[in-house]
Amino acid sequence: MADEQELAETQRQHWQNTYTAHPGMYGEQPSAPALHAADAFRAAGAREVLELGAGHGRDALHFARQGFSVLATDFSPTGLDQLRDAAATLEVSGQVITAVHDVRTPLPLPDASVDAVFAHMLLCMALSTQEIHALVDEVRRVLRPGGTFVYTVRHTGDAHYGAGVSHGDDIYEHGGFAVHFFPRELVDSLAENWTLTEVHPFEEGELPRRLWRITQRVPA
Numbered sequence: 001m002a003d004e005q006e007l008a009e010t011q012r013q014h015w016q017n018t019y020t021a022h023p024g025m026y027g028e029q030p031s032a033p034a035l036h037a038a039d040a041f042r043a044a045g046a047r048e049v050l051e052l053g054a055g056h057g058r059d060a061l062h063f064a065r066q067g068f069s070v071l072a073t074d075f076s077p078t079g080l081d082q083l084r085d086a087a088a089t090l091e092v093s094g095q096v097i098t099a100v101h102d103v104r105t106p107l108p109l110p111d112a113s114v115d116a117v118f119a120h121m122l123l124c125m126a127l128s129t130q131e132i133h134a135l136v137d138e139v140r141r142v143l144r145p146g147g148t149f150v151y152t153v154r155h156t157g158d159a160h161y162g163a164g165v166s167h168g169d170d171i172y173e174h175g176g177f178a179v180h181f182f183p184r185e186l187v188d189s190l191a192e193n194w195t196l197t198e199v200h201p202f203e204e205g206e207l208p209r210r211l212w213r214i215t216q217r218v219p220a
């Protein structure tokens with residue numbers, strides 16, 4: 001437990017330092033999963049989107065430009081500062097609210113209060129299996145019936161799985177970033193009592209990172 005706390009605090013500081021040293025590091029273009037999610041959310045009639053681990057906001061800004069109301073959260077205030085500056089430049093500040101929030105704690109929203117939740121490469125951060133289950137329970141709590149959850153994770157087929165410093169529980173630290181590489185069983189267990197719509201493999205970046213994009217819905 002003390003080790004988990006220490007790792008989480010080290011990681012928060014590492015992300016703060018990274019966003020400070022490399023403002024807007026993921027670029028201005030939305031990720032491929034965000035393009036897909038915006039279409040899926042619109043098709044489901046969603047209006048409000050909660051994004052977890054939004055960073056400097058390449059995807060939150062896409063959702064805002066597409067007309068969604070967005071609550072963008074991250075445990076890095078520096079990333080969220082960059083997101084708000086970009087939102088002002090793009091004149092979508094009215095569509096985006098930010099909140100500093102660590103997903104190891106309960107989500108700052110009432111039950112059944114959002115239509116859609118998006119999290120690109122957040123669940124595969126330095127979170128234990130138990131913390132990931134607790135987070136997905138929280139996502140389910142805040143989603144309305146019929147609500148959609150789209151998340152992406154690096155998986156055990158990724159080239160960095162098993163490389164670097166092991167923290168146990170399939171978490172490996174490489175270049176200062178700790179990643180929880182997902183086995184398929186974890187995806188399936190997180191979808192219990194949801195409707196699992198897809199587990200889509202894709203790649204991102206130069207390594208490339210190997211990820212799954214998962215879509216699951218709260219039964220209406």
Ligand SMILES: C[S@@+](CC[C@H](N)C(=O)[O-])C[C@H]1O[C@@H](n2cnc3c(N)ncnc32)[C@H](O)[C@@H]1O
Nearest residue numbers: 015026053054055074075076102103120121125
């Ligand atoms: C791999 S980055 C992805 C950022 C963003 N989703 C994107 O794709 O542009 C992971 C993000 O999760 C955030 N993060 C990591 N652990 C977190 C935690 N426990 N609570 C909230 N945010 C966290 C980091 O600060 C970082 O912004």
